[in-house]
Amino acid sequence: MRDFYISWWCEKWNRPSKDPILQSYTLEELIYEYHSVNEKRIFVEELREEESDKIEEAKAQKDDDWADRMEAEEEERLKQEAEAAQKKADEEWMQKHMDEQKELNGEDYGEDLSTNFEKE
Secondary structure, three states, rough: OOOHHHHHHHHHHHOOOOOOOOOOOHHHHHHHHHHHHHHHHHHHHHHHHHHHHHHHHHHHHHHHHHHHHHHHHHHHHHHHHHHHHHHHHHHHHHHHHHHHHHHHOOOOOOOOOOOOOOOO
């Protein structure tokens, strides 16, 4: 078991197995260093994944916000079109009834009506 950790340490730090630093390590210290390096690698990978997830979430949120804006603009456009169509229909209805009344009551029917409702 010690040989595994020694060979790992030599590869990791590119040092010979007779290196005085390596000789000063106990088996427990080698095991600790081996696992701490792996734990650090795992931790860094998790941080990268979290960062990647945050970027993806931000992109998805941006896309959702854009879709919401487009939907709101479309709803507003449809509402304005419906209001314009209703106004046109109301005007046509009013003109039709005014024409009917002019036929019945004469051409000057409705000429004396004022649309100013403020007190004079």
